[in-house]
Amino acid sequence: MARPIAKDHDAKRVHILKTAARVFAQTGFARASMSQVARDCGVSKANIYHYYDSKDALLFDILDTYLLALRDRILLLPLGGMTPDAQLRAIVAETLHAYDGMDDEHKIQTEGLPLLPPAQQAILKGYQRDMVARFSDVIAANAPGVFAHDPQKLRATVMSVFGMLNWFYMWNNAADDAARAEYAELVTRLTLSGVAGL
Template sequence: MWCAPKARPSALSTTGKRGEGMARTIAKDHEAKREAILQTAARFFADHGFDRASMGKLAEACGVSKALIYHYYPSKDALLFDILDTHLTALAEVVEAAAAQSATPQERLRGLIRAVLIAYRDSDAEHKVQLDALSSLPEDKQTHLRALQRRMVGAMSECIEAVEPERFSARPELLRPVTMSVFGMLNWFYLWHRPGGAVDRDAYADIVADLVMGGVPALCVGEAGGLE
């Protein structure tokens, strides 16, 4: 991370034959600094909006120069991608682990919903950035990230289906809307939740779980739901 070309001995030195000679040690705190930038950037982008947040102001918020950020990331988009990739990868793993728990379907679904909200706790910024800026990424980057989202949706979908298998085998077209309803409830949470309020994340996880588990049996089977 710090190059000192002027101080380096010339190629005439005896070690020159071996090429680079001494291996440049990668700074011990390289990774730590990169991660610090990543986290600060997520917060900064979330607070100001990705487009309005300039790299210069971000550098200021990080307490480093703009050039340093460009030392770690080749572009603003690359920084955004790393934020979202790190976030969604962790999230997909959490969700799939919770979905693989051996328990009753009810307990597993409740645990999964709880796990998502807990995972969101320390990722409000990343979550917001995702909603704000994911679609401004180049298509191939988007494809990769949306695949991670799809893993989450798939795991949730299976857990929901397992709670009422007969109903969803009778009305399979209901599974996707119900799954998306759950994500709607969860992904909307950060917009109205105020820490310290009467309903914390665990309490809200139970509300969501109760609504879906209590509501699915009430889904009207009789009425022909809107086939176009």
């Protein structure tokens, strides 16, 4: 007979994911151990293995949970009826707010994603491509004459915008909602002013 799922299974899983993300970000994935994750979670090592059979499985679930939620938040943002500049302002602000509280998950992407099996990497990179495509559409709409026949310039612009957003946590990880909104507006204005000059 299969073991029944505990009522608090999902809450424990979320706790494990957040704690493991912090351990991996602070210690480095290669140096971190499941014993350390269990200790920081306040549970036994056996309990961790009840949820995840390996450190790699835990890493994938951290990144899959984080990137899927981020992708859905960006793709499901209602932009219909907005002007192109308002769309950009909305998607930049939404992304920056979605990053709030996710610094550890964000940090371990760079180290962790290449360590996963190709099939799992493909899933995660698919989420990233979806987000890049959404940003590309919005940015291109703000300067159609600039990007219509130059996809490389569009990609470089989109990745530059992501660069500004992605490194925000490194120098302002304690930012509140107002600070994030202010920085989102700065990124939007820089982008709109910049594409006009391309």
